[in-house]
Amino acid sequence: MVRTLLQFGLFLLLAAVICFSFITPAPQQQIGEASRIFYYHIPMAWVTVLAYLINLIYSIRYLKTRAVLDDWRALWSAEIGTVFCLLATLSGAIFAKVTWGVYWNWSEPRMLSIFMLLLIYGAYLSLRAALANPERKGLLSAVYAIFAFPAVPFFVFVFPRITESLHPAESVLDKNLEMQMSGPVLWIFLLSLFCFTALFFWIFSLGNRLQRLRLAVNGGA
């Protein structure tokens, strides 16, 4: 009963986000109508990072507990993360085309870091596909997920520092993106962020429930 109410509430809130994101004035006047994508693009990128962090947490946990469910949770959050990562990359490329005139710009650290996540997710999933033994699969992919992690903060924090000396003009791009977040824009954005996060956890828990049932039926743990 409570679950149904929560799901219905999430549906109403997401519907509200969609409505308000289109009927209010565009959040950024210079970019115009296209800047509405920001209500969706940033939450998607946030969910991508969140999914990767959860994957990392369960990978570390798996190394300790060796529980089948922890491995499943790591995999499932990586799978959801990949979908959101693809969506964030695509919407980001469209956004970049409208604001900067190009679909892709390698000196933009945010684009690089989302691309890095896409590569890591891809490599993680292809490693899992290559392994046959379930225990080795869980163990080796957990180690890989932990090992690949340091590359992500590099592109977020370190990379902008070393490229600025080479391309000083690129930092101008960031100024175009700055939004005056105030009043309704901020509220819709925060609501959208909340809804996407809730959506992620809902999908995540659905998969976990399904896997628990599967294990119970097959006589597992």
Added chain:
Amino acid sequence: MNRSSTWITKAAAVFTKDLRCELRTRYSLTTLAMFAFTTLVVVSFSVGQGGLSPRVQAALFWIIVFFSAMSSLAGAFVKEEDTGTAQTLRLYASAPVVYAGKLLFNMLLLFLLSLLVTPLYIIFMNITQVNWAILAAVIALGVVGLAGATTIIGAIVAQAGVRGALLAVLSFPVLLPLLVLAINGTTAAFDMSGWTNAIDSIRLLAAYGVIMITASSVLFEFIWNG
């Protein structure tokens, strides 16, 4: 004999064993050399006659090194799994010791590779001015980072059924920061802009190597002993 000296002796023994096996067959060395040589010739044959900017020259250099390294760095562990000697090695030494031995061996392979590729690249690509000190520092640290990151991935790949391209697929995201930094540093060596442009990349390359080797030596335990 105290504990730390046995640790070093055993790691050295793993390294010498690998080196001796390698010198008997010369499989990794020949593959690595031929792979590097082929890509080098293709690159210089098609675009080598001048006119390339230092940045492009630096990028092509590291692409050659990266893919050559991918062609044979998994070998150290794949060989153990293929010949069934991994179990004996587990009995002989603990995980960090085996890791240290294999890391040293991979570093040696990459060091020899860069000794072969660098002079040939400079000759074939007709690069007239080189800041040798910067180039040596970038390549040395690049080799350490490359070996530090790929040794553990080689161990992962060795336990997977399909090996072919998996090492490159898994290594690329992890090595991307290293490649960016190494290309930045090498550009500074080729365009003679001096240490001020290179020093940031060199420092970060050193940090990268330290992070990768530290993370590997902690995580290797799980791969090796299951």
